[in-house]
Amino acid sequence: MKSEKIEIFDTTLRDGEQVPGCKLNTPQKLSIAEKLDELGVDVIEAGFPISSPGDFHSVSEISKLVKNAKVCGLTRANPKDIDAAAEALRFAKRPRIHTGIGTSDSHIRFKFNSNREDIIERAAQAVKYARTFVEDVEFYAEDAGRTDNDYLARVCEAAIKAGATVLNIPDTTGYCLPEEYGEKIKYLKENVSGIHRAILSCHCHNDLGMATANSISGVINGARQIECTINGLGERAGNTALEEVVMILKQHPGLQLYTGVKSRMLNPVSLLVSELMGMPVQPNKAIVGANAFAHSSGIHQDGVIKNRETYEIIDPAEVGVNASTIVLTARSGRSALAYRFRHIGFEVTKNELDFLYEEFLQVADRKKEVDNDDLSAIIEKVTRKIG
Ligand code: KIV
Ligand code: ZN
Numbered sequence: 001m002k003s004e005k006i007e008i009f010d011t012t013l014r015d016g017e018q019v020p021g022c023k024l025n026t027p028q029k030l031s032i033a034e035k036l037d038e039l040g041v042d043v044i045e046a047g048f049p050i051s052s053p054g055d056f057h058s059v060s061e062i063s064k065l066v067k068n069a070k071v072c073g074l075t076r077a078n079p080k081d082i083d084a085a086a087e088a089l090r091f092a093k094r095p096r097i098h099t100g101i102g103t104s105d106s107h108i109r110f111k112f113n114s115n116r117e118d119i120i121e122r123a124a125q126a127v128k129y130a131r132t133f134v135e136d137v138e139f140y141a142e143d144a145g146r147t148d149n150d151y152l153a154r155v156c157e158a159a160i161k162a163g164a165t166v167l168n169i170p171d172t173t174g175y176c177l178p179e180e181y182g183e184k185i186k187y188l189k190e191n192v193s194g195i196h197r198a199i200l201s202c203h204c205h206n207d208l209g210m211a212t213a214n215s216i217s218g219v220i221n222g223a224r225q226i227e228c229t230i231n232g233l234g235e236r237a238g239n240t241a242l243e244e245v246v247m248i249l250k251q252h253p254g255l256q257l258y259t260g261v262k263s264r265m266l267n268p269v270s271l272l273v274s275e276l277m278g279m280p281v282q283p284n285k286a287i288v289g290a291n292a293f294a295h296s297s298g299i300h301q302d303g304v305i306k307n308r309e310t311y312e313i314i315d316p317a318e319v320g321v322n323a324s325t326i327v328l329t330a331r332s333g334r335s336a337l338a339y340r341f342r343h344i345g346f347e348v349t350k351n352e353l354d355f356l357y358e359e360f361l362q363v364a365d366r367k368k369e370v371d372n373d374d375l376s377a378i379i380e381k382v383t384r385k386i387g
Contacts, residue, residue, distance in 0.1 A: 003256045006249060007225040009043040009201065010036050010242060012273060013062070014074055016233035017047070022277040026058045032230075032276060033062045035269050037069050040260045041242070042225075043096060048074040049088035050081045056088050063092035070136065072096040077126035086133035097130040100140030100168065103147040103155050116151060120158045127162035138166035140203065145171030149187045160194040166225060167198050171214055174207030174237060182217035189222040201225035204240045206232060211240040216248055219257055230273040231281050231288060243270060243287040243319070251313060267320035287314075293324040298333030301326050305339050328375075330364035344372050346379060355382050 013029050016022065024032070029046070036044050046062040047055040063071045071092040075081035077099055089095035101123050102111050108119055123139065130137040139159035144152055156167050169188065171181055185200055202218035202225070204211040215226045232241030246261045270288035274281050283290040293316040295301045303310030304324060316324050326336050334357050341348050341356070348356060359378045364370050 001256050003253075003258050004224065006219050006245075006257050006259050007042040007199070007201075008040075008242065008246065008259050008261055009045065009072070009225050009227040010041040010069075010229065011045040011203075011227050011239065012036070012229040012233060012242075013058075014045040014047050015227075015235060015239050016229035016231075016273075017277075018235050019233055019238075019277075019279065022233060022279055024058075024276060026054070026061055028276045029058045030061055030065055032273060033066055035265070035272055036230075037066050038262075039265045039269055040262045041069055042260060043070045043072050045072045045074060045098065045227075047088075050075065050084040056084060059085075059088035060091065063089050063095065066092070070094040070096045072098050072138065075099045075126075075130070077101040077122045079129055082126065082130050082133070086130075089134065094136070095134045096136040096138055096166075097134050098138045098140060098168070099126045099130050100138075100142055101126065102142040103152060104143035104145075106146070107143050120155055123155055124158040124162040127159050127164045131163035136165050137163055138168055138201065139164040140168035140170055142170055143172045144169040144184070145173060145176045145181065145204075149184055149191075152184070153188055153191045156188055156192045156198075157194065160192065160198050164198055166201050167192075168201040168203050168225075168227065169218070169223070170203035170227075171205060171211075172203075174205035174211060176204075176210070176214055178210060178213040178217040181214040182221040185218045185223045186221040199224040201227055202240070203227040205235065206237040206239065209237070211238065212244045212248070215240040215245055219249075220255065231270050231279070231285065233273070233277070233279065241286070242266075247287050247314060247319065250318075263318050264320045287319055293321050294327050295324060295336075296327040296329050297331045298336065301336035301339070302333055305335055328360070328364065328370035329368065330361060332360075332364070332370075340372075340375060341379075344375055346375075352382075352386075355386055 046059040049056040049059045059073050073085035073089050075085045085097050108114050127137050127139050141155050200223040202215040202223045204214040226245050228240040228242040230242050232238040243266045246259050249257050295304050300311045337360055338353055359382050363374050
């Protein structure tokens, strides 16, 4: 079986930037867009041009800057939004308009006070209109996660007929189970006529902590694009984390799916986004959290010191982290202590280590973490004691 590419659609600058407190100015967006392009993402969703003059300007500037990736602008299903996106994307080498409408019963009833047939008509009109400006039009069926599959298939069919090149199936509320989301994608692959003319895209939110699992289930079942953000930023509990899906596909070659992302840039790009958005990354965040390659319990440390693979499934260098760390706490053992002493230039005998370890535990019980200064002080104290 031949390995197939999964397109990475980064929406850090659109869905990610919607997060309270994460707003960026144009120069900040440009530095992130430049890095995303270097990282190797396939699509950069640069913003929602109609939403504000500032966002329009950012999308326009990003369009001029980006060399390789497609640049995308979000719209609702109306001509004014589409006009603004087309204008903002005027300078993009590879522009994409991302237009769409809510398709679940609650969106149709409460947001649009409308009916299913009218929504299909509006979806088709929006795609058709967007195609008068660009060749690449992505259609989103907002709240597809809670839209019944038969109706969703009809909406997708109309969007393809109108000229959509990508069909985005968002689990907008993060409600789907991975199996259910995968089945939805499979159903669309098998039941939408003309589906060979478009690719299916996963856009999953993390309200129940399943965004990454749902996206992976989506691509296993035939989707060929994942929409995601650096550090999993996004509305409410966030979107699928880019670094997670990229590394899952890389660490599981048996899936026969790959991305074009340069994984060694993941950590530096995560740090850049966190710093510019003023949004710290939780320490236990998969792949890019400060503790993702830190070992602190004695049993784990002993294993990792003997062979990294005992407790690490990824070589930290693969994601741009210099090395794994052995953190000294009251749960650490002698082997970790000796290892850290060696790192600061002290080779200790087994006998000396016994004395040092007793003293170490006294310090470790008082402090959350024992650092190199503490280790030097321990050596000094024990040397004085035992002469
Ligand atoms: O979550 C969602 O449904 C979205 C769409 C606007 C694509 O972000
Ligand atoms: Zn979203």
